[in-house]
Amino acid sequence: MSNSQVSDSNDTAVTEGAEVVAGDKQSDAEAQTHFGFKQVEKNQKASMVAEVFHSVAAKYDVMNDLMSMGIHRLWKRFTIDCSGARAGHKVLDLAGGTGDLAAKFSKIVGENGQVILADINNAMLNVGRDKLRNLGIVGNIDYVQANAEMLPFPDNTFDIITIAFGLRNVTDKDKALASMYRVLKPGGRLLVLEFSKPENELLSKAYDVYSFHLLPKMGQLVANDSESYQYLAESIRMHPDQETLKGMMDAVGFEQTSYYNLTGGIVALHRGFKF
Amino acid sequence: MPAAQLVSAALEVTLNKLLDMDPTSEHKLAKLSGKQMLVDITESPWPFVFSFSDRVDVLIANRDEESQADCQMKLSINTLGVLKDSSQITRLIQNNDLVLDGDIHVAQAFSQLITEMDIDWEEHLSQVTGDVAAHTLMQTGKSVIARMNHRISTLTTVLAEGAIEEKQIAAHKILVVDYCDKINVLRSDTARLEARIQRLERQLGQD
Incomplete structure (x- = not known):
């Protein structure tokens, strides 16, 4: 149930009692959020998402390559190309998962720079840490278990913040965007890489068939977990489209906000600056 | 993509x-x-x-x-x-x-x-094929390239001589140089003539 629907029901309430009932409904709605297509209590979503990622952490990279046919690597490269990263920069890779972006940033920012790989999920963070250490990426990279809604960093800390395929799992996206804005340095930029709305109707239909029928089966086959991949497909549909997300970024204070559609809008990269 | x-x-x-x-x-x-x-x-x-x-x-x-x-x-x-x-x-x-x-x-x-990239291709190839095969392959490769270069060079000479001396469809290098020199002389003569005409025009204008 959306907030606007609750407001409509308030308009029709004529008695004081009815207004109280409507008010209760509104507070119920405010206390709820979506988890895929399901409505759940807000305080439950983080643990439910955590369960999904605990379940898929070990096979996360394999599944990413399989599901996107490797194209996720190109989407991530595009994110780095748009980041303007250079030696000495301080980068926060939020919801960094298995560290694809952090690995590349670590090389670019060099020994005078710093990369923080942050994820709310400990299992994902451990997989990322092991992977990067095995690749010899050490020294300028730190690992922090952090909630994007309440980032544990001082104001104006980072030159660049990236969040790739993570924002749709955050319970309160506005709060998370505001938190990112707070820790970004003036002149810094936020890059949000996330699934979005395909521009073409035909592509959209093909994408629906792929994600609701094929994806859970692939999840079952490779990771022995179809439910998590069913959630993935559902959570993508519930995520705000390109213009809505751009508006959300504008609302928390980001400037010169823009987005680029990738692979026909299946994925979009949003970029906003703090001045 | x-x-x-x-x-x-x-x-x-x-x-x-x-x-x-x-x-x-x-x-x-x-x-x-x-x-x-x-x-x-x-x-x-x-x-x-x-x-x-x-x-x-x-x-x-x-x-x-x-x-x-x-x-x-x-x-x-x-x-x-x-x-x-x-x-x-x-x-x-x-x-x-x-x-x-x-x-x-x-x-x-x-x-x-x-x-200045300095790659020992034979060394890297030997890790896959073994030393003897890598050495043989590299030597064969080098000799094939040398022979091809020699053939190309011979063919170029034969074609050039044929075109200039026998068929006379291309000019000899000396003739081309001479032609370029003449063009240069003509260009400077034209420039001098142009300057002279301009000077005369200015004189006529003053009269």
């Missing part, structure tokens, strides 16, 4: 594979560590940024945005071939065929990294 990123990824993988095979690259890369170099080739749809650490990361720059790279080089693909000859660089810059902006040492070190 982001085509630019596919190209930059291929370039990055190739470049780093080659650098891994060159034992001297580590020292050369250390000089560039922490630097970035933008190479904008006019014919390419995207400018490339080379970011140096203990490897080379290849990024795509946006022509609409100001680059922060330490050194920026803009040139055409034809100029790229001429760059091998360092004595030509001043002339290229003067003719605006090459635009260099920023720290020129980065460009020099990058050029050194690429042009």
Whole structure:
């Protein structure tokens, strides 16, 4: 149930009692959020998402390559190309998962720079840490278990913040965007890489068939977990489209906000600056 | 699919594979560590940024945005071939065929990294095929290339002589030089005549 629907029901309430009932409904709605297509209590979503990622952490990279046919690597490269990263920069890779972006940033920012790989999920963070250490990426990279809604960093800390395929799992996206804005340095930029709305109707239909029928089966086959991949497909549909997300970024204070559609809008990269 | 990123990824993988095979690259890369170099080739749809650490990361720059790279080089693909000859660089810059902006040492070190790559192909091949097979393959390869070069050189001479001496469909080098000299004399004569006519016109105008 959306907030606007609750407001409509308030308009029709004529008695004081009815207004109280409507008010209760509104507070119920405010206390709820979506988890895929399901409505759940807000305080439950983080643990439910955590369960999904605990379940898929070990096979996360394999599944990413399989599901996107490797194209996720190109989407991530595009994110780095748009980041303007250079030696000495301080980068926060939020919801960094298995560290694809952090690995590349670590090389670019060099020994005078710093990369923080942050994820709310400990299992994902451990997989990322092991992977990067095995690749010899050490020294300028730190690992922090952090909630994007309440980032544990001082104001104006980072030159660049990236969040790739993570924002749709955050319970309160506005709060998370505001938190990112707070820790970004003036002149810094936020890059949000996330699934979005395909521009073409035909592509959209093909994408629906792929994600609701094929994806859970692939999840079952490779990771022995179809439910998590069913959630993935559902959570993508519930995520705000390109213009809505751009508006959300504008609302928390980001400037010169823009987005680029990738692979026909299946994925979009949003970029906003703090001045 | 982001085509630019596919190209930059291929370039990055190739470049780093080659650098891994060159034992001297580590020292050369250390000089560039922490630097970035933008190479904008006019014919390419995207400018490339080379970011140096203990490897080379290849990024795509946006022509609409100001680059922060330490050194920026803009040139055409034809100029790229001429760059091998360092004595030509001043002339290229003067003719605006090459635009260099920023720290020129980065460009020099990058050029050194690429042009002075020292790869022992036989050694790397031997890890796959064994020493004897690698040596035989390399020797055969070298002899085939030498024979091909010899054949090409002979064919070029035969064709040139045939065209000039037998069929007379092309002019001899001396005749071409003589023709160019005559053109130069004619050009300077024309310029002198033009100047004289202008002087006479000015005199007539004053009268």
